Amino acid sequence: MDIIIVGFGAIGKGVAKVLHEKKEYLEKNYEEFRVVAITDSSGAAVDENGLDLLKAIEVKEKTRKIKNYPEKGKEISSIDVIRNVEADVVVEVTPSNLETGEPAKTHILESFKNKKHVVTANKGPLALCYKELIEEAKKYNVIFRHEASVGGAMPIINLAKETLAGNKILSIKGILNGTTNYILTKMEKEGLDFETALKEAKELGIAETDPTQDIEGLDTAAKIVILANSIMGMNKTIKDVKVKGIKRITPEALFLANKRGYTIKLIGQIKDGYLIVEPMLVPIDSPLNVKRTLNVAMFETDLAKEVVVVGRGAGPIETASAILSDLIHIYNSIKK
Ligand SMILES: NC(=O)C1=CN([C@@H]2O[C@H](COP(=O)(O)OP(=O)(O)OC[C@H]3O[C@@H](n4cnc5c(N)ncnc54)[C@H](OP(=O)(O)O)[C@@H]3O)[C@@H](O)[C@H]2O)C=CC1
Numbered sequence: 001m002d003i004i005i006v007g008f009g010a011i012g013k014g015v016a017k018v019l020h021e022k023k024e025y026l027e028k029n030y031e032e033f034r035v036v037a038i039t040d041s042s043g044a045a046v047d048e049n050g051l052d053l054l055k056a057i058e059v060k061e062k063t064r065k066i067k068n069y070p071e072k073g074k075e076i077s078s079i080d081v082i083r084n085v086e087a088d089v090v091v092e093v094t095p096s097n098l099e100t101g102e103p104a105k106t107h108i109l110e111s112f113k114n115k116k117h118v119v120t121a122n123k124g125p126l127a128l129c130y131k132e133l134i135e136e137a138k139k140y141n142v143i144f145r146h147e148a149s150v151g152g153a154m155p156i157i158n159l160a161k162e163t164l165a166g167n168k169i170l171s172i173k174g175i176l177n178g179t180t181n182y183i184l185t186k187m188e189k190e191g192l193d194f195e196t197a198l199k200e201a202k203e204l205g206i207a208e209t210d211p212t213q214d215i216e217g218l219d220t221a222a223k224i225v226i227l228a229n230s231i232m233g234m235n236k237t238i239k240d241v242k243v244k245g246i247k248r249i250t251p252e253a254l255f256l257a258n259k260r261g262y263t264i265k266l267i268g269q270i271k272d273g274y275l276i277v278e279p280m281l282v283p284i285d286s287p288l289n290v291k292r293t294l295n296v297a298m299f300e301t302d303l304a305k306e307v308v309v310v311g312r313g314a315g316p317i318e319t320a321s322a323i324l325s326d327l328i329h330i331y332n333s334i335k336k
C-alpha cells in the first residue's frame with residue numbers, strides 16, 4: 001500500500017519511524033506499506049519505489065527541510081504532490097489551525113478529489129467542518145479515519161464507533177490533552193514551575209505547534225467537538241464550547257487541593273448537549289486522576305453503562321500507533 005505523509009514534524013517523523021520498525025510485521029501480515037512521498041513547508045521528497053525512511057528522518061533532523069533528500073528532493077507544494085503522486089492513502093499531519101483548518105482542510109479535500117483515502121491526527125478541519133468532510137469522503141467513495149485526532153494512542157473514536165456500536169453515548173468526561181496533564185503532574189509531583197514543565201513538554205514533541213492551544217484549553221475544546229460530532233451525532237463547532245485553560249493553576253493551588261484530598265485536572269465534558277472545558281477539582285482516588293501524558297475518558301452509555309478508557313494522549317510514537325491502526329483498517333477495507 002502506497003502512502004504520502006504530509007507534514008514531517010514530531011508526528012510525521014513518528015509515523016516514518018513506526019513504519020520502518022514494523023516493516024517486517026506489515027509485510028508478513030498485510031503487504032509492504034511504502035512511503036512514496038513526504039512533504040513539509042519547504043517542499044517534498046518523492047520516490048514511487050518508496051523512500052528510505054531513516055534517511056528522510058536524518059535529512060529532516062540535520063537540514064530541517066525534506067527537499068534536501070538526495071536526488072529525490074524537490075520544491076513542490078503538498079497540494080501538487082497530492083494531485084500528481086500515485087498513492088492509496090494520505091497521512092495528514094500538519095499543524096492544527098483551529099481558526100481556518102488550513103492547510104489541512106485543503107489537503108484532505110484535495111486527497112478525496114484525487115481518490116486518495118485519508119488518515120489524519122489534525123484537529124483543525126475536524127473541529128470546524130466535520131460534516132462537510134464526511135460528506136465529501138462519501139461523495140468520492142474514499143475512507144477517512146482520524147483516531148489519532150482525539151486522545152492520541154488512547155482508543156476512543158473507533159472504540160465508540162466499532163466496539164460500542166449500537167450504544168447511545170449519553171455523556172463523555174475526561175482528560176484529553178497530554179501537554180497540560182504533563183504540566184499539572186510535574187507541578188504537583190515535583191513542584192516544577194509552569195514554564196519549565198511546558199519546555200519539557202515541547203522537548204517531548206507533545207505540545208501543539210502553537211502551545212497556547214494546549215494551555216488555553218482550545219486543543220481539548222477541539223477534541224470534544226470532534227467527539228460530539230463523530231460519536232454522539234451532534235453538529236457542533238469550537239465556537240459552541242465554553243473554554244477555560246490552566247494558566248492560573250500554580251503549584252501552591254495543587255498543594256492546597258492535595259491537602260484536601262483532591263488534585264486539579266483540565267477536564268473536557270459533553271453532557272446534555274453542553275460542551276465545557278475547564279480545570280476541575282478531582283478526588284485523588286478518582287479514575288480521572290491519571291498522570292503525565294496519560295488521557296482518560298469516562299463514557300456513560302445506555303447499554304454498556306459506564307466505560308472508562310485510559311491511554312497516552314500524545315507523543316510521536318504513541319500517536320503513530322493510532323495512525324498505523326487506521327492505515328491497517330484502510331488496507332483491510334481496500335485490499336481484501
Ligand atoms: N504531537 C502530538 O503528540 C500530537 C499531535 N497531533 C496533531 O498532529 C499534527 C502534527 O503535529 P506535530 O507533528 O506535533 O506538529 P509539528 O509542528 O511538529 O509538525 C508540523 C509539520 O507540518 C509541516 N507543515 C506545515 N505547513 C505545511 C504545509 N503547508 N505542507 C506540508 N507540511 C506542512 C511542518 O513543516 P516544517 O517542518 O517545514 O515546519 C512540520 O513538518 C497536528 O495537527 C497536531 O495537532 C495529534 C495527536 C498528538
Ligand SMILES: N[C@@H](CC=O)C(=O)O
Nearest residue numbers: 177178179207208314
Ligand atoms: N498537544 C496535544 C497533542 C495531542 O493531541 C496534547 O498535548 O494532547
Ligand code: NA
Nearest residue numbers: 147150152154
Ligand atoms: Na485516539
